[in-house]
Amino acid sequence: MKKVMRLLSVELWAVLTDMLSLGKSRTKKPKVLYAGLLFFVAVLSVVSFMYSLMIGTVLRMNQSLEYLPAIIMAAACVIIVMTTVFKVKGTVFGFRDYDLLMSLPVSISEIIASRLVILYSFNFIFVIILIVPMMAAYGILAQPSILFYLICSIVMFFLPLVPIVIASFLGTAIALAASKFRHQNVLNILFSIGLMVSFIGLSFLFDGNEQQLTDLGRTMINQVESIYPLAPLFLKAVVEYDLFALVLFIGISILAFFLYTVLVKIIFKKMNTAMMTGTARANFKMRELKTSSPWKALYIKEVKRFFASPLYVLNTGIGIVLLTIGTIAIIFVDLGTLLGDPLAAAQITVNFPLAISFCVVMTCPSTASISLEGRSLWIMKSLPVTYKQVYISKVAVNFSIVAPAILDAAIIGYVLKLGMTETFLLVLVTTASAVFVSLLGLLLNLIMPNFTWISEVTVIKQSAAMIVMIFLGFTYVGIQILLLFAIRSFLLVYGVFLILTIVLNIILYVALITYGKKRYMEL
Amino acid sequence: MLLGVSFEVSFVLTCRGTAGGGIMLKITNLSKSYKSDKKAVDSLNLQVDSGDIFGFIGHNGAGKTTTIRAVVGILDFEEGDITIDGISIKDNPVACKQKMAYIPDNPDLYEHLSGIAYLNFIGDIYQVGKAERMELIERYANAFELTPNLGDSISSYSHGMKQKLAIISAFIHKPKLLVLDEPFVGLDPKAAYTLKLFMSDLCKEGSAIFFSTHVLEVAEKLCNKIAIIKGGRLVSCGTTEEVKGNSSLEDVFLELIETK
Numbered sequence: 001m002k003k004v005m006r007l008l009s010v011e012l013w014a015v016l017t018d019m020l021s022l023g024k025s026r027t028k029k030p031k032v033l034y035a036g037l038l039f040f041v042a043v044l045s046v047v048s049f050m051y052s053l054m055i056g057t058v059l060r061m062n063q064s065l066e067y068l069p070a071i072i073m074a075a076a077c078v079i080i081v082m083t084t085v086f087k088v089k090g091t092v093f094g095f096r097d098y099d100l101l102m103s104l105p106v107s108i109s110e111i112i113a114s115r116l117v118i119l120y121s122f123n124f125i126f127v128i129i130l131i132v133p134m135m136a137a138y139g140i141l142a143q144p145s146i147l148f149y150l151i152c153s154i155v156m157f158f159l160p161l162v163p164i165v166i167a168s169f170l171g172t173a174i175a176l177a178a179s180k181f182r183h184q185n186v187l188n189i190l191f192s193i194g195l196m197v198s199f200i201g202l203s204f205l206f207d208g209n210e211q212q213l214t215d216l217g218r219t220m221i222n223q224v225e226s227i228y229p230l231a232p233l234f235l236k237a238v239v240e241y242d243l244f245a246l247v248l249f250i251g252i253s254i255l256a257f258f259l260y261t262v263l264v265k266i267i268f269k270k271m272n273t274a275m276m277t278g279t280a281r282a283n284f285k286m287r288e289l290k291t292s293s294p295w296k297a298l299y300i301k302e303v304k305r306f307f308a309s310p311l312y313v314l315n316t317g318i319g320i321v322l323l324t325i326g327t328i329a330i331i332f333v334d335l336g337t338l339l340g341d342p343l344a345a346a347q348i349t350v351n352f353p354l355a356i357s358f359c360v361v362m363t364c365p366s367t368a369s370i371s372l373e374g375r376s377l378w379i380m381k382s383l384p385v386t387y388k389q390v391y392i393s394k395v396a397v398n399f400s401i402v403a404p405a406i407l408d409a410a411i412i413g414y415v416l417k418l419g420m421t422e423t424f425l426l427v428l429v430t431t432a433s434a435v436f437v438s439l440l441g442l443l444l445n446l447i448m449p450n451f452t453w454i455s456e457v458t459v460i461k462q463s464a465a466m467i468v469m470i471f472l473g474f475t476y477v478g479i480q481i482l483l484l485f486a487i488r489s490f491l492l493v494y495g496v497f498l499i500l501t502i503v504l505n506i507i508l509y510v511a512l513i514t515y516g517k518k519r520y521m522e523l
Numbered sequence: 524m525l526l527g528v529s530f531e532v533s534f535v536l537t538c539r540g541t542a543g544g545g546i547m548l549k550i551t552n553l554s555k556s557y558k559s560d561k562k563a564v565d566s567l568n569l570q571v572d573s574g575d576i577f578g579f580i581g582h583n584g585a586g587k588t589t590t591i592r593a594v595v596g597i598l599d600f601e602e603g604d605i606t607i608d609g610i611s612i613k614d615n616p617v618a619c620k621q622k623m624a625y626i627p628d629n630p631d632l633y634e635h636l637s638g639i640a641y642l643n644f645i646g647d648i649y650q651v652g653k654a655e656r657m658e659l660i661e662r663y664a665n666a667f668e669l670t671p672n673l674g675d676s677i678s679s680y681s682h683g684m685k686q687k688l689a690i691i692s693a694f695i696h697k698p699k700l701l702v703l704d705e706p707f708v709g710l711d712p713k714a715a716y717t718l719k720l721f722m723s724d725l726c727k728e729g730s731a732i733f734f735s736t737h738v739l740e741v742a743e744k745l746c747n748k749i750a751i752i753k754g755g756r757l758v759s760c761g762t763t764e765e766v767k768g769n770s771s772l773e774d775v776f777l778e779l780i781e782t783k
Contacts, residue, residue, distance in 0.1 A: 281674065281675060282671040282672050282675065283671060283674065284638075284639065284670060284671050284672065284673040284674030284675070285670075286657065286660070286661050286670065286673075288657075289639075289643050289646070289653060289656060289657055289660075290643070291643075291646070291647060291652075291653050291656070292647045293647070294647060294648045294650065296647070297644050297647030297648055298648075300644075301633065301636070301644055304635055304636060304640070305633070305635055308635030309635070374631070375629070375631035376631045376632060376633055376634075378592075378597055378625070378627050378631070379632070379633065381596065381597040382595045382596060382597055382620060382623075382625040383620060383645075383648050384617045384618070384619075384620035384621035384648065384649065385617065385620075385648060386617055521599040522599065
């Protein structure tokens with residue numbers, strides 16, 4: 001136990017320092033960064049509360065308020081599965097310090113325990129951010145007895161267990177299946193995108209035809225049950241105070257997690273060996289080489305870096321994939337028929353331009369592109385290339401990845417019958433936003449780099465730069481929403497937004513070539 | 524008097540070249556601090572001429588890697604100047620880097636690339652012509668017995684294989700100045716021998732080599748000039764014969780490190 005705690009403290013400290021990019025100046029930054037992190041968690045909690053309150057209000061109008069806890073619980077589980085699926089490789093299996101840890105006088109069980117506790121801890125934070133605000137919102141709307149809060153608080157601790165197990169199985173299966181192929185990363189990315197899309201598709205399609213507004217809660221819970229079978233137990237335990245359901249829910253969660261840990265223990269060495277053994281063939285024969293200009297070489301290198309990591313692709317590129325799928329969907333699928341409600345479909349359609357902005361700000365590989373140089377940073381710094389060439393190659397790759405959004409915007413403008421001027425404006429705003437996200441991401445990563453990461457997860461998902469990027473990205477979309485509420489003219493809103501984005505882009509560019517130049521030497 | 528070599532420590536030692544060739548590397552009054560109170564490198568002066576194989580030795584933390592990283596333009600420095608073939612690294616880093624190649628002590632390369640993709644990337648950056656690039660890659664990869672592995676991902680390479688790949692990438696653009704930090708660590712005896720041959724060949728063609736090593740035997744046999752650094756300052760510098768006198772380099776090194 002003592003060893004587990006020691007391993008855990010070392011691991012957590014490593015993750016925390018990676019996350020906050022403390023790097024060399026440990027004495028200076030933490031206060032600001034801890035404050036920033038707390039602020040971010042606070043903002044997320046407020047957003048989560050508003051979301052719960054909004055859903056709860058709609059549900060109450062339809063006499064289905066009791067479904068709110070289960071819906072939020074399912075949302076938490078979906079988030080855990082989606083985020084953990086790509087963390088399994090790098091946390092439980094295939095982590096970088098595997099050799100070092102295995103050489104220490106600690107048992108495999110102790111190593112596994114420390115790894116799983118880390119996985120659990122981060123997911124538990126997610127659960128708190130979603131469930132506690134839900135408890136507050138439900139408390140305001142339903143005024144339940146004290147038992148609700150008590151049971152909810154107990155259940156919260158067991159909530160992440162089953163999703164972690166599901167995610168671990170999926171993540172391991174994907175990584176293992178992909179490792180059998182030479183181009184394993186491409187397959188890994190395709191498997192994962194397929195999984196995500198089918199997940200989202202399932203939640204949309206299930207019982208969609210009979211959906212009526214009057215039966216919204218029932219339909220939602222049907223969807224929730226279809227995604228996560230433990231939801232009815234949770235519902236019974238939390239809302240109906242059913243002790244048997246509570247015990248069963250906790251029992252199933254613990255049993256699933258226990259069986260999972262036993263399985264991990266059995267396959268730990270084998271899996272790590274399989275995942276960490278490269279697919280070396282040693283049969284290369286010299287062939288004609290393709291030559292490129294230095295700039296193109298840098299660009300290609302960045303593209304290869306992007307596609308080399310499924311985690312990187314899925315976390316910083318999924319926005320554009322979803323947007324493109326959504327765009328194709330609105331061309332070929334009539335949302336009204338799909339959702340069974342023309343009003344809801346119209347509402348979704350009207351908000352599509354906002355969806356474009358949302359997906360664009362989510363597509364930010366440049367936010368991790370400096371940190372991902374990692375211990376190879378010396379290569380870039382010793383090559384005869386300028387800091388500008390390096391930055392532009394990273395910005396250009398981000399822009400290329402987000403560029404399909406421009407085409408999506410044009411298609412959406414056409415499908416929504418926005419008119420020539422409005423469509424053109426939408427395309428311009430999308431282009432400017434694509435530049436914005438590419439420049440901002442790079443600048444944030446320059447301010448908060450981390451080159452000593454052990455797992456890519458820490459710079460791609462948990463770094464300070466990424467957290468700030470998400471926050472600023474959401475603020476950027478939030479401004480757009482506010483403008484739409486305040487000024488009810490599409491042309492005016494997007495005109496103002498375009499000018500605002502162009503000004504921001506100029507400021508960011510100037511910051512990159514002035515501050516960025518100085519910063520490059522300090523890296 | 525230390526084994527026939529005596530130096531005054533009260534002045535800042537300056538190491539000037541002796542050969543008739545051009546000056547490939549000139550370090551003038553280089554100082555670098557990581558914290559305000561302690562200098563990692565202190566007023567260092569050094570010159571490497573065309574044709575030199577210059578060994579840079581010192582114990583751990585003496586300032587070797589800091590000096591090397593400043594030379595190759597990775598690390599900024601507060602005082603002094605460094606010129607490569609007459610060009611200041613501060614004023615025109617790209618032109619300097621175009622003439623140089625650097626191999627660090629730990630060859631962390633782009634693991635997501637295959638060996639050949641990495642070499643091609645380096646060839647593109649240094650604009651090495653296609654035919655010459657292919658010829659040189661074949662020549663060096665064959666010599667280091669790495670050709671069959673060039674199609675594999677660098678992530679599957681051992682430490683030694685990565686080191687070999689880094690060495691090949693440095694040689695394929697024929698640098699005028701080759702800077703190496705502990706180049707023999709991780710190499711098998713045959714590869715170490717091959718590297719020494721290529722280092723000699725490169726210098727015969729008019730380039731210069733500046734490298735750090737803890738293997739004093741190699742430095743003694745391979746280098747025509749040697750500098751010893753301690754606490755960020757040069758404590759001895761000159762031709763190998765001048766530095767070691769009648770003793771072995773090991774004896775001189777140990778005595779200098781112990782007493783100064």
